[in-house]
Amino acid sequence: QQPVQSPQAVILREGEDAVINCSSSKALYSVHWYRQKHGEAPVFLMILLKGGEQKGHEKISASFNEKKQQSSLYLTASQLSYSGTYFCGTSQSNFGNEKLTFGTGTRLTIIP
Amino acid sequence: EAQVTQNPRYLITVTGKKLTVTCSQNMNHEYMSWYRQDPGLGLRQIYYSMNVEVTDKGDVPEGYKVSRKEKRNFPLILESPSPNQTSLYFCASSYIGRTRETQYFGPGTRLLVL
Numbered sequence: 314q315q316p317v318q319s320p321q322a323v324i325l326r327e328g329e330d331a332v333i334n335c336s337s338s339k340a341l342y343s344v345h346w347y348r349q350k351h352g353e354a355p356v357f358l359m360i361l362l363k364g365g366e367q368k369g370h371e372k373i374s375a376s377f378n379e380k381k382q383q384s385s386l387y388l389t390a391s392q393l394s395y396s397g398t399y400f401c402g403t404s405q406s407n408f409g410n411e412k413l414t415f416g417t418g419t420r421l422t423i424i425p
Numbered sequence: 426e427a428q429v430t431q432n433p434r435y436l437i438t439v440t441g442k443k444l445t446v447t448c449s450q451n452m453n454h455e456y457m458s459w460y461r462q463d464p465g466l467g468l469r470q471i472y473y474s475m476n477v478e479v480t481d482k483g484d485v486p487e488g489y490k491v492s493r494k495e496k497r498n499f500p501l502i503l504e505s506p507s508p509n510q511t512s513l514y515f516c517a518s519s520y521i522g523r524t525r526e527t528q529y530f531g532p533g534t535r536l537l538v539l
Contacts, residue, residue: 315467345528354515354530355468400467411456411475411521412483413528417467 314338316403318416325391325423333386333419335401344377344384345402345413348395355400358386388421396423427452429531431516437537438506446501446534448516456521457499458483458528459491461512468515474499475521506538 316337325331335344342363347355361377361384372389388395398418404411429450438444450457458473460483470483474493488510490502499518503510513535517528 315469354532356530357527360527402468411458411473412470412481413458414470414484415460415468417465 315414316401316416318399318401318419320419321417322420323422325421327393327423327425328390331388331391331395331421333388333399333401333421335384335386335403335416337382337403339382339403339405341377341379341382341403342406343404344375345404346375346384346386347400347402347415348397349400349418350397358399391421391423393423393425396421427529429516429518429529431514431531431534433534434532435535437539439539440507441505444503444506444536446503446514446516446536448499448501448531449497450499450516450518450529451497452518452529453496454518454520454529455496456528457493457516457518459489459499459501460515460517461485461510462515462533463512471501471514506536508538510536511538512536 316335319334344361346358349355375386377384398420400415400418402413402415404413432447455476459471460468462468469485471489472491474480515533516531519528
């Protein structure tokens with residue numbers, strides 16, 4: 314079952330902040346975040362493992378709430394280059410089963 | 426340069442004509458996977474492989490076959506393509522392990538089945 318992402322789409326002005334959520338009904342071991350620009354392949358942003366850790370990547374960070382089986386991606390002071398579709402991918406196993414299930418994506422548009 | 430390559434990038438075919446989309450990676454990754462991407466449905470996993478001769482079904486394997494005879498190659502085979510297999514296909518690869526390394530995606534293959 315695919316994780317549920319919200320919102321489906323968001324439009325922001327440059328400099329504003331955004332939060333993208335990813336929720337699963339199943340117990341997760343890891344959550345992966347990718348960004349895809351139009352016509353291009355998805356590009357890895359970060360991975361979060363079971364344990365509730367938070368990771369950062371420049372002005373983009375993420376958290377993983379194990380109790381809620383939910384991850385949130387935070388984009389701070391958004392830049393035009395942040396535009397694209399963001400996907401979360403979830404995995405239930407730490408080893409041996411490498412099935413990664415992606416959400417349907419959140420389209421982020423940054424306007425000047 | 427570390428990369429995942431796919432061929433062809435674009436393909437138009439007719440229903441029932443067998444085709445193969447090749448995928449190759451030069452990073453010595455154990456894990457390889459195929460996804461299809463359709464509007465509103467995101468990325469859905471078709472098949473994946475943990476290593477040579479080890480493959481398993483993803484979420485949407487019907488109508489597809491794969492093989493992993495060499496570590497670097499993971500071709501996707503459509504024995505009898507149908508219009509509902511019209512899609513954008515991505516191959517991806519990564520190392521495997523507890524930290525579940527990042528997946529590197531190929532550039533994509535856009536397939537149209539008439």
